[in-house]
Amino acid sequence: MSIKNELAKILGKDYVSDKKEDLAGYAHDYSLLPPGMPDTVVWPGNTQEVGKVVTWCNEKNIPVVPVSSKVHFHGSTIPKQGGVVVDLKRMNNILEIDLDNRLARVEAGVTWDQFVSELEKKGMRTIMPLLPPGDRSVVTDTLEREVPTNVVYDYGEPMQSIEVVWPNGEAFRCGSASVNGFPESKSRGANPSGPGLDFYRFFQLAQGTMGIVTWASLKIESIPRMDKILFAPVDDLPYAMDFLYRILPRRIGQECLLLNNIDLAAIVAENMPDDFDKLCATLPPWTLVLVISGLLRRPEEKIAYEENFLSQVLSQEFQKMALTDNLPGFPGLGRKLLPMLRKPWPSNVPYWKNRVKGGCQNLFFITKPNKAPVFMDIMEMVAARYSYPVSEIGSYIQPIEHNRACQVEFSFFYYPDDAGEKAFVSDIYRDAAAAMMNEGAFFTRPYGDLAPVIYDRAAGYTMALKRVKKVFDPNNIMNPGNLCF
């Protein structure tokens, strides 16, 4: 009997398919990695169904590829060894929004569009990465630790408890949601830690290789009553970094980021390519974006003390930093960009990274902010070696937690139908990554081609990771071919 028929017994025939047209959509994504077809796709409707599918696959030693989003960039959901795609899109319920404890519990299929709009109705928001695609899974991005644009909270991570289905098909709740009978319990699921081990850690950055996360509790915050967006043109990156080292530890601002002219143009251009080209030519090399906000109480006072602090630092220590409420020469930029920072990228518009040429390969890693300029120089050198115009590479620096660290991201844009350009971008991407690693860039999220390189360099970690994987997934059914598994 076929896989499809067996799984149809569990889910019903409407939620299982092995039709080529259904499978094709899972065979590739926006990455440069080669396609790979699954054998079957299933659309379970709840945790129990996920568990039954995984149990069956584990018994038959069939790979399971969890998918939660409609859009993917890193190749981690492309089946590397066939198997069953478990698409969680039907599990798209916002299970609760607890305003007292400021947490929301969402299923894996809940999208950014859905989540942000529901929270807005209650005057709430969640800290979020820069312009995530509207139809991408909130849970996936949180598990993948996409870096938020908000730098002010001391405690960084928004994720609290999660529910998972282990590779043997059993459901399990991590953290304080692990109490018997949750959510009908006094525990609200606010603590991610425990029970016994910090199990939730093994699912972060795991690309579905440790099990399937079916829901997550996330912290939510109140929407500020007032916001002011500030910009500074930057042509001296080390100087700008010094400025951020000065102000961000003093808990100034909510969102704070640095975009080069290419990335900023790709985000704010009205029309492609004319508007984009014009913006690229006229925007400063870098733009610092800083949002200061007044919260629920005395919002004016909060804005005032932040402005007063900034004004003192600017006038006494950083006279060259022209931080104002508009970027000279670009009137209306603030009005346009501010709401964008609190929302996902609209699902009905090509993603901002794909607007330029249709495809984009990102290279991103964690480093210390004072090293970011060094990585810019390295990129210039690598690009020069390939005669690749550095003026076409998007760059984005995201400070993290009071600027104690940052994520550096480079975007290589390409035409998806141009095989030659894709191969070329793929080469420069790998070479640039190697050069960055040699200089101390830390790749927390090893995707695709970079994973073997990264794990070779981290031999002790890799060994221990494989031992943990062996405990949880002895048959290696969960998304095999990714990371070091």
Added chain:
Amino acid sequence: MSIQKQAYNALEAVVGGAKYISDDPAICEGYRSGPGGYESGLGYERVMTTIPGAVVMPKTTEEVQKIVKICNRYKVPYVPYSTGFYGPRSHCHVENELLIDLKRLNSFEIDEKHFFIVVGSGVIYSPIQQEAMNKGAYVIIGGGGAQASAIANLIGDGWSPLSHRIGLPHRRILGTELVLPDGELVKMGSLADGNDPFWGDGPGPDLRGLLRGFTGLRGCLGIVTKMAIKTLPFQPEPLVPTGIAPNTALALPEKRVKWVNFQMPSKAAQVKAMFEIGKAEIAGAATKVPLFWRAIAKAECKEEFWEIWGKETEETIKNFFIVRVLLIGYTSEEQMRYDENVLNDIMTELGGIARPTKPSDESWIKNADSAGMWLMCGSYVSVDYIIESLSQATQHGESYADLKRKYTPPLMPDNGDPGWFQSFELGHQGYSEFLIYWDQDEDTTGVDHFYLETAKMNIRERFYTSLLGPHQPLYLTGPMYGPNYHEWLLKVKDEFDPLWVCHPPVPLAHDEFVERAEWMKPLKDWESPKKLPMPKW
């Protein structure tokens, strides 16, 4: 008793001679659990702990690795030990066990610009807090006090009222070195492929999951020898030591750091105040003050405590609603005034009345006043210390207080005090702690029973609890949390420590205690294997 000679000789060679290893009974006696320690004099300590067969003091991670490999080769059980605050559960449990005293791993280095401190296992909080404050940052000092090992505290506990702003302890663990139970070394976070420990997770799935559950594994999954600890930006003014020992404190620069107490009209108002402070995103701490603390703070000796405490009644305790708030001018004096204005707005709405406070800090920023906990009876334990929501935290203590009545005495009479609660992570979490006190010279059977009954109470009432893993019988709590977290924990233990050479019989030590202690058997109403699934030592 001692460990076998060949093993001892090999260990001696690792640490460079006899100076840093000993099996002298007098030395080993110094590593006995208690007396007068945390959880002192209880059945668990009497039944489950013993003195080490030998003590070794390595200086480096490499030496620790070699020691652990020798232990595996010669089948010598071992326990890692830094400052030993955490009482019996971090002391030797089996005969002829090697105690690896890590206090020589005592160097630390601060990265001021990037807000972290790299510490060895023997580094205690006191110097790193001072250095951090010298550089405009701060860390959390747990209730164990500034004399506790920072690493041990962060892989087991690691919170205080300052967690209102700073947040959960496991989020502050950055690049870390873990010597696995078989002696292999895992470097986590950015140490995995480099030398800079500034980042904590990855690459890929985060092995920091092995370091602790909610409240730690008491060293049964390896030895952390090095850790970068995230610090958080503080304010720039110095906090000046003042007073004469033992009545010392830090004088606070009042325009930048200030404790404020508010007397609230009801518990509902007290709880609401914490929610509102969190939502407003102000303050560096927001905690309830139990009436109990006041008596401890005022008393200079046991007799004085009882004189003060003896005047309290169920009624006075039931109607004592203080919210204590620490205001910090992280940005500027103007920011602190903003926080204070917001706080006053909240208190006006809720009927809170400001009460005078000293312009100093006696406990949480630098010291943590753990010594006071022994003042009343001689023994104490935090029977639960739980991070969940403010919703749970503000109800949890009352269940404890109800259960405790049945076991008082031998527990100290406290007129139904429901413990302590506070805000964590700007109100995204709440913390509750319930402490019990007893005289270790009396019959403590009731204390042992109470401790175990709290696990059943938490299961029954569906509370999350810190006392999971090795802190209660694993086969009691395991099926009821996760569910079946114990099965995964035991599989992980078996994978990394198939001989169970690392701190046996943890994490099944409390199960074994119930089997071995006759007075515990009547309480055993849960299922467990006839033979606990571990090698016997």
